[in-house]
Amino acid sequence: GAVVSQHPSRVICKSGTSVKIECRSLDFQATTMFWYRQFPKQSLMLMATSNEGSKATYEQGVEKDKFLINHASLTLSTLTVTSAHPEDSSFYICSAIEGGRGVWAPLHFGNGTRLTVT
Amino acid sequence: EDKVVQSPLSLVVHEGDTVTLNCSYEVTNFRSLLWYKQEKKAPTFLFMLTSSGIEKKSGRLSSILDKKELSSILNITATQTGDSAIYLCAPFGQGGSEKLVFGKGTKLTVNP
DSSP states (O other), X not given: OOOEEEEOSEEEEXXXXXXXXXXXXXXXXXXXXXXXXXXXXXXXXXXXXXXXXXXXXEOTTOOTTTEEEEEEXXXXXXXXXXXXXXXXXXXXXXXXXXXXXXXXXXXXXXXXEEEEEO | OOEXXXXXXXXXXXXXXXXXXXXXXXXXXXXXXXXXXXXXXXXXXXXXXXXXXXXXXXTTEEEEEETTTTEEEEEEOSOOGGGOEEEEEEEEEEXXXXXXXXXXXXXXXXXX
16 A cells, blocks of 8 residues: 655754655655644644645745755655754654545655654 | 534543544535544544545444534444544645645543
């Protein structure tokens, strides 16, 4: 079945540094990927929708200059947390639409990235 | 603004019990509703519902959509401790762009 691979699964960085998280669709082409953030004991909050070859669409309240999204190919989207601060510590998850198989819905998620900023 | 309300927020049952989880939604240009199960990491897909009144089943789990009432239910029969998880419902709509909006989830705890 379709698999979404997210890397790294866990990262610890110092305040002020940037961190890149990769999301890959392994056996399908993902024209659209979604990036979510999840705080402890809370639901997934959509941060942005990433479309291959175009600019990402950010949800209200999400700083696009801080959370840079690049979707340069049909199988890869990256989220870069720039100048990270401790309040950016969270669980980040990506999801991809399996549109190529005629199923227009995000059925699969990456395993998530636990970001800790010290 | 898209809204998703799940109830109950938390549920504790004993093994063998049957549970019904509820989801109501308001989404622009509704396309489908998805149910996920989240344990320790990322959510895993359970069901995608697009048509009203057609039940989808997978083992002890089943789900149905009511487009008129803008709601869906997820049933789990003969619950097991392994069913303990957070169950998330997410309507998928096409507003300015397609997006998946999650409810807060129902935390199910199944005790032996």
